[in-house]
Amino acid sequence: MMKTNLKDITGYILAGGKSSRMGTDKGLLLFEGKPMIQYVIEQMQPIFSKVVIVSNNPEYEKFGFEVIPDLIKDSGPAGGIYTALNHSDTKLNFMVSCDMPFVTAAAIEFVIKNSEESQIVLLENKARIEPLFGIYAKDCEPIWLELMEQKVIKLQEMVLRFQLKTIPVENNEIFATSFFKNINTKEDLNNALNRI
Numbered sequence: 001m002m003k004t005n006l007k008d009i010t011g012y013i014l015a016g017g018k019s020s021r022m023g024t025d026k027g028l029l030l031f032e033g034k035p036m037i038q039y040v041i042e043q044m045q046p047i048f049s050k051v052v053i054v055s056n057n058p059e060y061e062k063f064g065f066e067v068i069p070d071l072i073k074d075s076g077p078a079g080g081i082y083t084a085l086n087h088s089d090t091k092l093n094f095m096v097s098c099d100m101p102f103v104t105a106a107a108i109e110f111v112i113k114n115s116e117e118s119q120i121v122l123l124e125n126k127a128r129i130e131p132l133f134g135i136y137a138k139d140c141e142p143i144w145l146e147l148m149e150q151k152v153i154k155l156q157e158m159v160l161r162f163q164l165k166t167i168p169v170e171n172n173e174i175f176a177t178s179f180f181k182n183i184n185t186k187e188d189l190n191n192a193l194n195r196i
C-alpha cells in the first residue's frame with residue numbers, strides 16, 4: 001500500500017453554517033478567549049501545507065487563510081463539502097467542522113494513517129458515523145453534486161453512497177470523551193467551558 005503523502009491532502013474547515021442554535025457565528029465565538037475556529041486551525045496548520053476555510057463570511061479572512069464562499073448555498077454542510085471538493089486540486093481532502101475545539105493533530109494523523117484507498121474515511125463513535133471530521137477524495141465530487149441535485153443533503157445518508165471506510169474509535173485514547181463534542185448552543189459552550 002502506498003503511504004499517503006501529507007502534501008497531497010488539503011485541509012478544509014467548514015465554517016459556513018447559520019449558527020441558528022447559537023445565535024452568533026460559532027467559528028468566531030470566543031472559547032476560553034480564543035475564536036473556536038482557531039483551535040481547529042492550530043491543529044491543522046502543522047499537518048497540511050494548505051488550509052482553506054469554506055465560509056460566506058469574509059471576516060474569516062483575518063485568520064490569514066484562503067476563504068472560499070459556498071457554491072451551493074443554504075444546503076448545510078453538504079454544500080460546504082461540495083465547495084471544498086470543487087475547489088480542491090489534491091486527490092484527498094481533510095474536512096473538519098469549525099465548532100470542534102477539542103480536535104487534535106494526533107487525531108487527524110490517526111485518520112490519515114488508517115486510511116486506505118477509500119473515497120471517504122470517517123470515524124465511527126458509538127455506532128455513529130462522524131461525517132464532519134475525515135477524508136473525502138476529490139473524485140467524490142460528481143456523485144456528491146448529483147446527490148445534492150436530488151435533494152439528498154443529509155451527510156449521514158450521503159456518505160453511504162461512496163466507498164466508505166469507517167474506523168471505530170471506542171477505547172482509543174486519542175479520542176477522549178470530549179473529542180466529538182461540537183458546540184452548537186450556549187449551553188454546550190458553558191458545559192464545555194466548565195469541563196476544562
Ligand SMILES: Nc1nc2c(ncn2[C@@H]2O[C@H](COP(=O)(O)OP(=O)(O)OP(=O)(O)O)[C@@H](O)[C@H]2O)c(=O)[nH]1
Binds near residue numbers: 021073097098099
Ligand atoms: N460552508 C458551509 N458550512 C456549513 C454550512 N452549514 C453548516 N456548515 C458547517 O458545518 C458544521 C456543522 O454545522 P451545524 O452545526 O450542523 O449547522 P450550523 O448552521 O452551523 O448551526 P445551526 O444553525 O445551529 O444548525 C459547522 O462547522 C458549520 O459551520 C453551509 O451551508 N456551508
